[in-house]
Amino acid sequence: MSIRLRVNGTEHTLDVDPEMPLLWAVRDVLGLTGTKYGCGQALCGACSIHIDGEVVRACVTPVRRADGKAVTTIEGLSADGSHPLQKAWLELSVPQCGFCQAGQIMTAAALLAKRPKPTEQEIDESMGGNICRCGTYIRIRAAIKKAAGVSEE
Ligand code: FES
Ligand code: FES
CATH class of the missing domain: 1.10.150.120 ([2Fe-2S]-binding domain)
Incomplete structure (x- = not known):
């Protein structure tokens, strides 16, 4: 299944299992490794990113939940660290x-x-x-x- 994501302002179409954790899509497929894997069970917050401005635990969020939405990771919070x-x-x-x-x-x-x-x-x-x-x-x-x-x- 194709998943369309807008990540840090850039459109991506990913051919991945829709149940793949969003964290793997961000880190392993897109190479954005600023977001970390801690517990994998929504217990620590290390993987926190935004979908349409809302914080999600990317380790337990299937990538399908972000289909057609805007994802922001630490790399996209600002262009130059100026947030x-x-x-x-x-x-x-x-x-x-x-x-x-x-x-x-x-x-x-x-x-x-x-x-x-x-x-x-x-x-x-x-x-x-x-x-x-x-x-x-x-x-x-x-x-x-x-x-x-x-x-x-
Ligand atoms: S890795 Fe700990 S909450 Fe996601
Ligand atoms: S876990 Fe080391 S700075 Fe927070």
Whole structure:
């Protein structure tokens, strides 16, 4: 079955099993390896990307669900790393090993697209499913606030 995807602004037609996880389509078929495989069970958030602006866990999302839709991965968040979250992440040196960070940023980006000035509670609720084994949570929260222009409490 042919699946048509618009990934980071580019149209692709993929001849793949429609049940293939979107994560494999993005990483293995399209070669966009910024999105990571962590648990494969929708438990860690490392694979978080957007379909039509909504965060999905690409490891458990069949590629057919994205047919005809716009997919955004970390590579497409901005052309040059200039998204406010990417700049804040750099300024605050958020990553440690980095493995979870694409998923963290994509989850935060969907939050800020809906809630440009999120409360602490909204940040915690949105980010709660994104696990960081290195424990960078404090810097993640600070960077989201910096990108949103809301002050640290
Ligand atoms: S790899 Fe998808 S949620 Fe962990
Ligand atoms: S920075 Fe290492 S898992 Fe998050």
